[in-house]
Amino acid sequence: xxxxxxxxxxYPTTDADSRVSKLTAHFEDPSTxxxxxxxxxxxxxVVTRRxxxxxxxxxxxxxxxxxxxxxxxxxxxxxxxxxGLMREADSGLLPVExxxxxxxxxxxxxxxxxxxxxxxxxxxGAVTTAxxxxxxxxxxxxxxxxxxxxxxxxxxxxxENGSPVGVLSLVDVVPFTARxxxxxxxxxxxxxxxxxxxxxxxxxEGDSDRLLDVPVRDFMSTPVVTAEPTDSFGHAVDMMLxxxxxxxxxxxxxxxxxxxxxxxxxxxxxxxxPGRRAVQVYGMDLLDDISYEEVVDLIEGTMKDAPMSLxxxxxxxxxxxxxxxxxxxxxxxxxxxxxxxxxxxxxxxxGASQAIASARDAVRRQLIDDKTYAQSKKKPAPEEKARMRxxxxxxx
Numbered sequence: 347x348x349x350x351x352x353x354x355x356x357y358p359t360t361d362a363d364s365r366v367s368k369l370t371a372h373f374e375d376p377s378t379x380x381x382x383x384x385x386x387x388x389x390x391x392v393v394t395r396r397x398x399x400x401x402x403x404x405x406x407x408x409x410x411x412x413x414x415x416x417x418x419x420x421x422x423x424x425x426x427x428x429x430g431l432m433r434e435a436d437s438g439l440l441p442v443e444x445x446x447x448x449x450x451x452x453x454x455x456x457x458x459x460x461x462x463x464x465x466x467x468x469x470x471g472a473v474t475t476a477x478x479x480x481x482x483x484x485x486x487x488x489x490x491x492x493x494x495x496x497x498x499x500x501x502x503x504x505x506e507n508g509s510p511v512g513v514l515s516l517v518d519v520v521p522f523t524a525r526x527x528x529x530x531x532x533x534x535x536x537x538x539x540x541x542x543x544x545x546x547x548x549x550x551e552g553d554s555d556r557l558l559d560v561p562v563r564d565f566m567s568t569p570v571v572t573a574e575p576t577d578s579f580g581h582a583v584d585m586m587l588x589x590x591x592x593x594x595x596x597x598x599x600x601x602x603x604x605x606x607x608x609x610x611x612x613x614x615x616x617x618x619x620p621g622r623r624a625v626q627v628y629g630m631d632l633l634d635d636i637s638y639e640e641v642v643d644l645i646e647g648t649m650k651d652a653p654m655s656l657x658x659x660x661x662x663x664x665x666x667x668x669x670x671x672x673x674x675x676x677x678x679x680x681x682x683x684x685x686x687x688x689x690x691x692x693x694x695x696x697g698a699s700q701a702i703a704s705a706r707d708a709v710r711r712q713l714i715d716d717k718t719y720a721q722s723k724k725k726p727a728p729e730e731k732a733r734m735r736x737x738x739x740x741x742x
Contacts, residue, residue, distance in 0.1 A: 349428055350421040352456035353442045353449065357382055360409055362390055367405035369398055369412075373520045376590070379438030379453055383413050389448055391415040394437050395516050399494055418443040419452065425460055428452060429615040434628030436662060438608070454608045461615065462583055470582050471575030473611065474596045474604035476687050480505045481514065481562055488558030491519050498679070498692060501593045501605060504566045508601040512566030513593060519565070572597045573606070582606055629663030632676060636699040645682070648706055652713045654686035661705070663698060676701040680709055689713065 358372045362385040372381045373395050380392040391413040398412070416435040419428050419442055432440060438454040480503045481490060490502055494516060504512040572595050573582045582594045586608070596604035625642045627633065633641070641661060649656045660681040668675040675694060678701035682689040689712050693704025 347425045347460065348422045349419065349425055349442070349452050349456070349460070352460045353421055353452055354456065355450045357439070357451045357453075359384055360393075361385070362408065362410035362413065364409045365405065366398075366407045366409055366412065369393060369409065370520060373398055373517070376517045376592075377455065379455070380414075382439070382441065382451065383409055385410070389418075389441055392437055392439055392441075394439075395520070396436070396498070396500065399491070399516055399519065416440055418448075420444060421449065425457060426615045429457055429612045430626075432457070433609075433612050433660070434662065436664070454612060457615075458583060458608055458611055459587065461611070462580065462587075465580035465583055465611075466578050468579040469575065470573045470577045470579050470594070470596055470606060471604075473579055473613070474575060474606050475610060476604045478503055478602070478605045480602060482506065483511060483563035483566070484561050486559050487519060487562055487565060490514055490562050491558070494519070500609070501607060502562075503570070503595050503602050503605060504562055505602055510570040510572060510595045510597065510602050512563065512568045513570055513591075513595065514562050514566045515592065518567065567591070570595050574598060575603070579606070579611075583611070625659045625661070627661045627663070629665075632663040632665055632674075633698045634673075635697045636702065640699075641702060644702065644706055645680075648710050648713065649682070649684075652684070654684040656682060656684055658683040661702060663701065666694075670696045673697050678702045678705040680705040682709060 358375075358378055359382045360368060360372070362383050369381060372378050378395065380394040382392055383390045390410065393409060393412045394414055397414055414435070414437060416437045417431050417440065419431060419440050421442055421444055428440065432438065432454060439451050441448055442450045442452055478501075479493065479497060479499060481493075483504055483506065485504075493499070493502065500516045502514045503510050504514055571585050571589050571591055571593070573585070575596060575598065586592065586594055593605055593607045595602055596606060625638075625645055627638055627641055630638065645656070645659050645661075660683075662679040662681075664677045666675040666677060673696040675696055676698055677692065677694050678698070679692040680690070680702070689709050691705050691708030691712065693701055693706075693708055695701035695704050
């Protein structure tokens with residue numbers, strides 16, 4: 347199945363020299379996964395909702411500083427191939443080009459609708475991210491934003507006594523992401539329009555800071571869309587489409603045991619794609635000081651004494667602007683799929699070998715913790731297991 351019938355020409359764009367603050371209006375629309383950035387009519391890349399949330403940029407900075415370079419695809423590209431590229435690019439939107447011209451975009455939501463008929467035979471439990479990080483209604487918006495950034499997650503189930511009462515997503519906290527980085531001191535400075543110095547009389551940046559202390563119960567989405575592990579994944583997708591949400595909370599006996607997002611669907615499509623390798627490295631061009639074979643050996647060595655079997659592994663590499671003696675700072679995210687669930691960790695380093703080793707060390711600590719629990723036959727509490735494994739609830 348190709349993507350030709352799900353390509354859309356209706357997508358948000360912005361100029362590379364626009365201010366970061368102008369992205370807020372785009373991302374307040376829940377359907378906006380990413381904004382296409384252009385420069386003199388040429389596509390530079392995209393800004394994803396996750397980047398926007400974690401940028402820590404001045405709202406007066408230029409958008410070009412946030413550009414995420416993503417691959418373009420052809421209208422005849424297979425839907426599973428596109429799903430893999432979306433996971434590689436960590437973006438829910440990819441440009442579609444034909445003959446060198448931009449003809450539209452394809453989104454993760456369009457992929458979901460395209461493959462919906464083939465999902466009835468897949469159970470929710472087969473694609474669930476287990477033991478997700480959860481919050482209570484009294485946790486603050488500021489705490490949630492920090493958790494989104496540090497854990498690289500996009501959804502937080504809100505629970506009371508283990509039962510779901512709401513969901514907080516990246517969309518819900520967008521209004522807090524493009525605000526002044528410093529509180530103003532008040533008083534008219536005479537340079538209010540410059541974006542520098544102290545704000546003038548009546549400046550309200552502090553209002554946003556105070557809102558960070560508001561409990562998440564005031565911003566979470568309700569009612570919660572739920573499913574059980576034995577339910578059909580197709581049914582869960584139907585509910586997501588019908589309610590216009592990007593996640594379904596998985597429950598057993600009324601308690602939260604997992605979450606399913608559109609990202610989990612992409613993972614399922616990539617895992618089932620024919621000809622896949624056991625270890626997939628996204629960003630192969632960044633393997634400057636380590637070979638693919640060495641990455642495979644490193645992961646297999648990590649799993650050697652683990653109390654579970656490795657089914658699949660993915661390593662995502664992304665280059666930052668910072669360098670050290672000419673070597674770029676790289677971000678590495680490692681996702682190991684085992685017969686006992688998923689292990690996810692990230693790391694940074696100057697050069698691919700250092701970044702991947704950092705992520706590997708974080709995964710190894712999780713595996714050691716699980717092996718210790720297995721030997722002691724003491725099962726960890728769900729919140730402790732989530733902390734150990736660094737579970738994510740999927741990406742935008």
